[in-house]
Amino acid sequence: MDTAVTDRSNRLSVTKLGGKMVADYWANVFTARERGEKVVWYNGSAVNPFFQAAGLVWCHGEAFSARLAAQHLEQPAQLAAQEYGYVGELCSYARTHLGCAVLTQNAGHANGTGIVGLPEQAELASRLPAPDFFVNAYAGCSTGQQWDDISFRVFGKEVPIFNVSLPFLWGNKPDAGYLIGEEWEQASRYVVGQLHELVRFIETMTGRPFDWDALRQNMAYIKQASQLRREAMALCAHAPTPATFWDWITSIAHINFLPASQELVDYFAAVKAEVEQRLAEGVPAVRDERYRVYFDGFMNWNKLGFLARKFAAHDVAVIAGRYTHQAFWQEPHLIDPENPITGMAQHYLLCPTNHGAKTIKHLVLRDCEQYGVDGIVFHSTRTCRAFTNPQHLIAKAAQRELGIASMFFEGDVADASFYKDEILESRLAAMLEGIDVRRARGGVVPV
């Protein structure tokens, strides 16, 4: 049960307009077959610039699962997956997308699936065009790495598959650290080699030479878009913040998988312009911001608008998060548009679940300091152990090193049944009471 909340949030208007870009992208995916285009299904890292350069239509599995969940249309796909035999504890991104694979397979068959009696809702879930091939490039999650392998089996092992293997960055060698050390250099070289293999695979699939100039152009656009995004994010160190985590969540699709283009650059230029305008005019993203918190965890896509309103109702501005700020071309200086492969390989390694706890602590605490947060909200994503594994270590480190309080609530990326509103409500209230106390005691005192 969700509690009713008054809307005190003030989300960026430009991100609302960005919704059309996302809708247009998916409409283009759904109609790919009608245009005679080849379709690739992929998961994990943003390898889509390769597909774009090769003239393919690309479908990111997690993204489609998230979209279904955000539209509350995930259930038919999840039921189809369960009917097929996948358990409810499986990553709900994977479960939803595998259900889509089942529905896509069954589309046009008279018998369909047995238990899924939601034809209207199932309609969207079954609209993905079947893939011509798969590419998996999943970092830091063993489920993700097997996910497309299972989709491959759903389609009768008749669709080619390529797997980009992304080593975990343990970060425990003496010289290891974020973006430094032999482990980082070695892993980068290893992935670069595979990306060249991926290009050869794509050439085989398309029957055409790969267009390297197109890839360079794509990465030039992405670099510009990423720089604008990061600059806009950095402006949120101001209090009250002009934009929130929820705005960056709404813009994930754009930076993660929409086509690299001038339109993409223009979108993030508009985001930054609106953030700047708000700063100049003193317009806050949350009416009466009193608390600034960091959000650690994947997005609970079923609850995006609800959570934005709920936190704002408590005068809480959610400023930043590991999911939004430590992913999605977040280090644009690594991208060299003229020689893009190394920078791309490195970003594929920089998934927020692909670091050892030491690096994750470093990144989260660094963001907490940069954005001046009072507390951390941990979304304990029920079906994602990759993200949740280090969370208690981060919480203890934040308390010990920065004196920052934290709270945990359970939910999930695409399965609403794991979210319990009273759990979030009571823990959030308790953390805010604790923050009041700390402030009254004259500031944060590390233990």
Add this chain to the structure above:
Amino acid sequence: MTHYLGVDLGSTTAKTVIVNDTGRIVAAEVVQMGAVSRASLARAMTSALEAAGLDESEIAETIATGYGRRLVPGAGRTFTEITCHARGVAAMCPGTRLVIDIGGQDSKAILVDELGIVEDFAMNDRCASGTGRFFEVLARAIECDIGELADLALSGNRDLEVSSMCATFAETEIISLLARGERREDIAASVHRAVAARTLGLVAQVGRHTPVVMTGGVARNAASVHFVAQALDVPVSVPDTPQITGAFGAALLARESFRGHQIEADGQAGTHRAAPPPDCATCDPAHAGMDPGPDGRPLIPVRPR
């Protein structure tokens, strides 16, 4: 004399405490509920007022806590059980560092700092395991009154494996243990151990600090306290009336809130930093938290919400 009301509307009981200007408890009531209801709440509030010989108009400030806190009429504001239990314990047993509160449907480990205010907390996250509901399941399954559980559990001597993860499946396990011919005493002891193990997991999240005080309705169960102490390997104290700790804390917060919308942290607790562990057998909640302490102590702002 001015009076203040604290209400803790939990999942199975409604608790009300009235304190006077000095923080002394003048009335406390616990009403068993079938479910969270306004009728039970009204009964608990009326009983407390009658016991104190007061009219509702004589209550200067009310603060509510517990899952039903939003139902409480006339509450100036609400606080979570975490803050209220910490406040109540700080007054009842100064110097306490770790509060274990096991209520009807949730359990908490609350780390309280030297000044008696919340430093960190952890709560059960998924189900009723490790809560009072777990013991209700046990009593029903082995067909005994919930009041008999402690004696049964303390006389058990075999350690049977019982799940600590899910109250529903634990019931299935209990039935299967009974069918296997296991003694009720051993089953009861094993379920208490499972709850203690679950509690240990919560304590691990905030750190094992001492002295430890257990609150909530389950703290009245001597076996529960025994097995928690055994699992933690430290003594665990219990206030005389552990069920009202949250309501008492709420009443103290109401009193402090009324005094200029500032809540005074328990400044006394700081002076007890070197004090021995609380002896709650001698701790009289009626006399706890009486003196407001000197000016200049840390203040907790109370914002109307």
